[in-house]
Amino acid sequence: MTTSHAAEEASTSESHYVDHENPIIGLHNCKLIQQGAEARVWEGVYLGKPAVLKQRFSKRYRHPSLDARLTQTRLKQEVRSMLRARKLGVLTPCVLCVEHEASTIYFERVEGVSVKQALSSGALQPAAQLELLRAIGSAIAALHDGGVIHGDLTTSNLLVRAADNALVVIDFGLSSNSSIAEDKAVDLYVLERAFTSAHASCGPLFEDVLASYRQHSRLWCPTLNKFAEVRMRGRKRAMVG
Ligand SMILES: Nc1ncnc2c1ncn2[C@@H]1O[C@H](COP(=O)(O)OP(=O)(O)O)[C@@H](O)[C@H]1O
Numbered sequence: 001m002t003t004s005h006a007a008e009e010a011s012t013s014e015s016h017y018v019d020h021e022n023p024i025i026g027l028h029n030c031k032l033i034q035q036g037a038e039a040r041v042w043e044g045v046y047l048g049k050p051a052v053l054k055q056r057f058s059k060r061y062r063h064p065s066l067d068a069r070l071t072q073t074r075l076k077q078e079v080r081s082m083l084r085a086r087k088l089g090v091l092t093p094c095v096l097c098v099e100h101e102a103s104t105i106y107f108e109r110v111e112g113v114s115v116k117q118a119l120s121s122g123a124l125q126p127a128a129q130l131e132l133l134r135a136i137g138s139a140i141a142a143l144h145d146g147g148v149i150h151g152d153l154t155t156s157n158l159l160v161r162a163a164d165n166a167l168v169v170i171d172f173g174l175s176s177n178s179s180i181a182e183d184k185a186v187d188l189y190v191l192e193r194a195f196t197s198a199h200a201s202c203g204p205l206f207e208d209v210l211a212s213y214r215q216h217s218r219l220w221c222p223t224l225n226k227f228a229e230v231r232m233r234g235r236k237r238a239m240v241g
């Protein structure tokens with residue numbers, strides 16, 4: 001659906017959400033769930049399905065043409081990488097619709113909690129927690145072996161689907177394609193930092209993620225060697241301040 005079609009529909013339907021600052025959004029019963037630095041995320045109902053809508057907005061400090069190009073590049077990369085991830089056997093939400101003009105993507109809504117919430121709640125049994133950490137390691141291994149770098153691996157960008165406790169990976173807006181060990185190592189390091197900052201009290205959880213990565217990635221050796229270097233650089237930087 002193009003933006004103008006959405007606009008026409010919205011003007012005839014009371015239940016459509018209308019944001020006067022932004023293009024009209026074809027999402028029913030919608031609620032803003034996240035206002036980030038680059039995008040706003042709403043949840044609602046799209047074509048009768050529980051959906052999430054992500055809209056990138058322009059950054060005033062960026063030159064308008066550079067801004068438009070960057071927004072379009074991130075949008076395309078997000079959709080492409082999600083499809084690639086699925087082909088590699090990594091669960092990601094279905095993409096329901098992309099509106100380039102409005103810089104929006106409609107996703108299937110995954111009912112469940114983020115890994116951040118799951119780990120912080122303390123509600124997970126040790127076996128379920130280990131299974132989750134191992135699922136994270138194997139999902140990243142599959143992405144990396146397929147040349148997909150996520151670019152923003154945090155425990156908020158990993159969801160646990162309520163129906164079957166499956167791991168679903170989201171937020172590929174900063175993803176890239178690379179088979180270079182350094183890029184994979186940095187991806188892992190970003191996730192390690194997320195674990196140490198958000199889940200320090202839960203013990204050395206990331207070690208289980210790494211063990212599973214090592215078990216599942218064909219190319220674990222160069223990646224984990226680089227990872228040790230990246231970690232060392234990070235520690236030195238932290239000491240120097
Ligand atoms: N498909 C989805 N199903 C359920 N929740 C989602 C989905 N996509 C995003 N979310 C929720 O919205 C939040 C923000 O979405 P995300 O794509 O990570 O945007 P941002 O780039 O702003 O971090 C996520 O952390 C998650 O809680």
Ligand SMILES: [Mg+2]
Pocket residue numbers: 156157171
């Ligand atoms: Mg995110």
